[in-house]
Amino acid sequence: MVRQTEKDRPDPKALLQLAARESRGKLTIFLGAAPGVGKTYAMLERARALRAAGTDVVIGLVETHGRGETARLAEGIETLQRLENTAYGEFDLDAALARRPGLLIVDELAHSNKVGARHPKRHQDIAELIAAGIDIWTALNIQHLESLSDLVVRIAGVPVRETIPDIVLKSADEIVLVDLPPAELIERLHAGKIYLPDNAARAVGGFFKPATLTALRELALRRAADRVDDQMVDFLRQSAVDGPWATGERLLVCVGPDQMSEKVVRIASRLASGLNARWLVVSMARPGAALPSPTDAERLEENLRLAERLGAETRRETAADFVEAILRLARREHITQIVIGRPAGRRWLRRSLPDAVLRRAGDIGVHVVPGEPQPQTRKSRKTLSLPEWALTLGLPFFSVGATTLFGLGINALVALQNLSMLYLAAVLLSAVIAGRFSALLAAGLSFVAYNFFFIEPTGALTVAQPQELLSLVIFIAVALASGQLAARLREQADLSRQQARQSQALLDFSRKLSGAHGLDSVLDAIASHLQSSLSRSVVVLAANEDGELVPTSAWPPDQTLDPTELTAARWAFDKREPAGFLTGTLPQVRYLFRPIVSAQRILGVAALRMGPGDAPLPADDERTWIALLDQAAIALDRARLSRESAQASVAREGEKVQAALLSSLSHDLRTPLASITGAITTLRQLGDKLPAETRDDLLLSIEEESGRLNRFVANLFEMTRIEAGIVKARREPIDLPTIIDAATARARRLHPDLQVELSIAPDLPHALGDATLLEQVLFNLLDNARKYGGADQPVAVFAKAEGKLAAISVTDTGKGIPEADLEKIFEKFYRRAKGDGRPAGTGLGLSIARGLMTAMGGSIKATSPAIRKRGTRFTLRLPLAEKDS
Template identity: 55%
Template sequence: MPAGDPEKRPDPDALLALSQRERPGRLKIFLGAAPGVGKTCAMLQEAHRLRAEGVDVVLGLIETHGRAETEALAAGLETLPRRHIDHRGQPLEEFDIDAALARRPALLVVDELAHTNAPQSRHPKRWQDIRELLDAGIDVWTALNIQHLESLADVVARITGAPMRETVPDVLLQEAQDVVLVDIPPDELIARLKAGKVYLPQTARRAVEKFFTPGNLTALRELALRRTAERVDDQMTEILRQKAIEGPWAAAERLLVCLVADGSSDALIRQTARLASALNADWIALLLAPPGDPAQPDRRASEALRLVETLGGTAQRRTSADFAADILRVARREHVTQILLGHRPRGPLARLLRQSLAEALAARAEGIAVHLLPLPGPAPAAARRRLDALRRGLTRPGLPADLALAGLATTGVIAIGHALAAVMELPNLSMIFLAGVLICGTLRGTRAAVLAALLSCLGYNFFFIEPLHTFSIARPHEFLALLIFLVVASLTGSWTGRIRAQARAALAQTRGVEAQAAFSRQLSAASSAEDVAWAMVTQVQGGLGGKAILLLVEGSELVPCAAWPPEEIADPVEMTAARWAFEKGEVAGWRTATLPNLRLRFHPLATPRHVVAVLGYEPPDRDQPLSVADEAKLAVAVEQAAVALDRALLVREAVKAAAMQENENIRDALLASLGHDLRTPLAAITGAVTTLQRGETDLRPDQRTELLDTIGQEAARLNRFVGNLLEMSRIDQGVVKVRRDWVDVGDAIRLAAERARKTHPGRQTRVSLAPDLGFVRGDQDLLSQVIFNLLDNAHKYGESEVSVHARNEGDQVAISVTDDGPGVKPADLERIFEKFFRAGGTDRRKPGTGLGLSICRGLVRAMGGTIKAESPAIRRRGTRLIVRLPLAELPQDEEAR
């Protein structure tokens, strides 16, 4: 590298950034896609590990949100007391930065980086507190959700429909020495949410419906993954810049947007930020100014540079006489792969006289792509305002606007006619005036066209028919031609206006039909009353404007179900009108006979059976009544939503009825099992006891022993039956407690086989265990119970012999129990694990309740394993039940024993 080449020396900005990053305090951010992914738990687990290694770790502030697992992880670590603030009579608790600075731990854990502090705090934002701690030399760990980054706030708002009120500058993520991505799949996060591990149950339900949808979580997860990958790319970039390695590199995209201090800068900056986010690319904004400009940037330029920094870009300002050369110099130094320019349309003369900046860059940029971003035309602000006013005037209904357009068109046509007459002799200029009439008819309609025809007739007479500049007509054929022109122009303009009106009506009707079809598809796809409610309020708000709220009928009460905007609520007086609409089945509220001064009008959603809901609608302009078309749209939407809601409610009732029927079936099965499986052993016990009582002196000792054995066996059978019922109840309630001990699978199988031999003395149980059989983590009693249930079931449905085999399969232990019975139908291989299902159907000669295999599945899942059935098993007969449990390694001290 030449010593005097300034372009190939290490980047001073990169070296400065490196020196700044080497300050005493280090920042580590645990980044997640959404609340509940486990950022706080990951921080606390790492904090416990460092604490065990002797690091001075202190919890500055942890938000547990009532989560038991988070509270358990926070226990055992030193926690700073919170600072109490009284804000408008409401007590608040905030992070105490003074206590943290006084304590000065080696590592401080502060949760929720995007939090907004109470008004009386030293800094308005918590991230500013953390910066002060870093400057004081304290290492800080914190947590952040991707939606709180400033550059992504608008993108997240469009994805989720919820605005982000608390944001963090992107530069803070860039300054962090470490960024740890904490990620779980959307389905698992939704399951955690429904289980109450993220929010309280009442909050969790609304969160699942509004924010925590699979689509939203997938989009947020992609943003988090992209931003983390971008952070890794930034680290590589800094290393290469510090070592003066030239680019551009193919490893990642780098963007450079060129700005000038005008009103287009903000649009260019935002487009570049979105493109950089989509490409996972770093980006630079270069503000260019020609020589002779003031040294200090003006207000507009300063605002543009601040916006660049806010959105995560790097801002630079250059004064240059050769924009193309300086842009390429910066691009090569910063290893830019794409240059972005704002582009306005240029006229033919400008293209002929001067080469554009884009053309100059494209000709000289080797290996760098040049992109043009469209900008509005170069019309000055005042001219744009005049054009906007003229456009609004042309679209405003009324005679003055029609007359103004007709006069403007006629004046323009007269000017064109004079210009043409000056260069050539035209025998008839009436066609030019007819063009003005057609323009008025196209833009405004029939009335404007007829007015243009009248004004054109007068103007043609005054300026082009001799004697000129009078309304007299010297020759009769000129009068006849003028009269024909007036009739033709009026008819043509009238037809043009009618065609325009019909086209606009057809377009409006087409859009209405498309919107109605989309609404119908939404209602057809809606599977619940809540889905129908949201489709209804969004349809009303999108089609008519204003605000909408839907109140669902539950019993005799009206419950808010959906609203747009989401924060819309009805006050007590408006609820009175809503109840009137519900009880009477009539429209009430705004511009009706009942409470007409309210802001909302309530429509009952009625079906032939009853009123299912009430829609509250507030129009955008309450001073004007709804048009006939809007009334029709609202009525159709109400009718469709009523039918869809009634269908959804019927589905809900059908599901409830099916659940009740299932409960009835289970009850019938339970009663049938009780009737058989309790009566049989009770009858045997009763008979044996009666025989013992009556024949106390006549019975031989062997008979007495046989009767006592019968009593013992049947009592054990009863005990197993009741135990199965209790065990199934505990599994259903989720209260089965599984110990996590090291279990010898071979011992568990031997215990279960011995128990099965005693229970079924006339049957053979063959055991085959692999010599290298491993251990599992679980409960030996429960595992033995599972194997015994499988053996008991196999003996009931087998014929002579039952075999149990165990071996290692990869990282699992596989235990199989095989019988030689008739087998199970393929359709029933999964159903046999359902409660009260019996492969023998209604055949009660086979003892049992149909609970054994269901209990086995519940216990195996509690120990982290799986169970399945195969049939046929051997020689086209029999059934094999296979249990797989994860292998566990014994600790070294256990192996030594």
């Protein structure tokens, strides 16, 4: 057997990707450089050939734009009805999912759906169809790719309104390039085969110029070639073929809330596509920094979403030193090239981030994207509020001024040689309270004040002695270093406090969840804590027993979801991905829905109420929300497991009861029925030949066994009535001696050899109870005592008053009951060892006795041993009736 080497093995990731593709539909994109190249025509022509070969082909939507030859190709192929009965009606996604054809044609991949549709873009409709296992054919022009839209504007001078993420093209299973030379395409335009005459005249001044069409054609050819190369690499990896592997380039792209970051992302996307490289987009923030303005936060979110649409992985990092953090991330992720933007103009007072990265990048390549000159206004820059500016600028002046006055006063009394230490204190104070900029300003002011007031000659910014100049230089260096260290320490402390707050929030949430019992209380705790942590209204939804997703908890409680919002929640639940506000599914709704997912299953959906003008959640709130939902998933999983465990326990008890019932039926019905059947058969066959005494014995046997059957059925019926709550016991004064005599007589009729010793206290008051039920309880106890105490042993019955209670005890002299079984004997179908040779019984007598006593407001208790380390005593207690005045 030849051992397979690592080199000969297929790439596991490639095989997993191949397996994932097998369970979904196939996407084929007909790609063209410009309108009119014949994408729809080629698509329909191929579809007719497949339909003739037996494939189930359906047209979901095709735009012919008035072209007759294209419309004729669509004739005879089943076409789904559009949502609106117009020429430009919307595609009916639900009808396509219900029809489920073998091949569905959906034209205009970059189309934007009408407001209120399930998805804002048609490519998202197609993604849902592919996930449902339906093969899709669609068409796309190269200018609609997101990464090329700005380049197309510069080439053609025409803005592109509708775009799709590059990842859609990369995920296509097949790309069919439909190409025409520019001259032939322009000729088709003039012949009226592309647009109507009015539209054709406008198109000549836009896309349909030879130079523009040539550039667009080159872009289409390059993208098609890149996709073919990706498919070849996938094939080589799946087949373990040593072929032309990718170079392994990986890009790190740095973005921020500035306007040029969008340009950086688009250029990086084209660079990654050209290099066939993976790329990572990162945004940096300093710990403890003030929150960005809403405009900057929204712009940053837009840049990150754009990067994700173009196929990038995005991250957010917090660090005091941006350069160190960028290079550390680059080395950890094996980055080969860094892409970073440089704004236009020079910044004299700040160190340039691109220059710093270039100096320290080492063997990592750096691409610097130059910014375009544009007018800057003060409002476009992030500004501090008036109190922050007052603290940042005022504290250094105040601290340095106070230090100077204090130094002059001390110096007038005592000549000090180390007054510079006082100024270091002012620098450190500014750094700790107001930050790095305040510390630098305090260091500069301290340098001037120390020189002016304390270094000879005083009153001038000159230095007379060389050693004083050296001291001044050393002072400013120490002040700057101390200020930087103190500022960094403050930032680290702010970051630690922020992390501590987040950890405390998670701890509080965990404690709240651990104290919640039951699913409803857990859901209420989740809603209330999410609302308090994120300061937004929260709704938590969970699936009911029918599998329908319904709101189960909300805070504030008066919130309701309309049908569209419930649809978005259901999408988040079914697809396990965010939906709603500013997402790819129903982005116009008020709520942002995120699924609550454990390691095993989907447990529910949490919804945050967003305002009309809100931007996406800030990064800190997003991390907090995800962390809290992870904790919520654990709590819901625990509640679910607890509920399932309780249900399993109930089911086990039910099975035990069922097994005991079947056992009782098999013994207590079959045995007397067999005796009755045998006696009747004997009498029928040999009745005249049998002696009279034998016939009497057989008839007595039939009578006794029939009585046993009657008691068994009566016990079952009585137990059923007790458990159903049907037994309604009367509570009226009853005469205990009379009831005891009646129960004893009834037991003697069943057991003539029964010996009963009665001892009833004289003048025993009446008790409150039900005479019929109490007689049944005493009969059951006497029958039980006869069975387990023995036929030759007497049964003692005592009755007396104990305070406000009447006590009746029934005592036998049998073997007794172990202490561990004294409570078990009152359970249904519990039976101990045989007593007088008969079967142990149904195990219902004592259970019925306890049920009847409870219904009357009394109690029953077993004690063993009872007399001389033998026997068992059952004591009944009922409240005494009040005496008539």
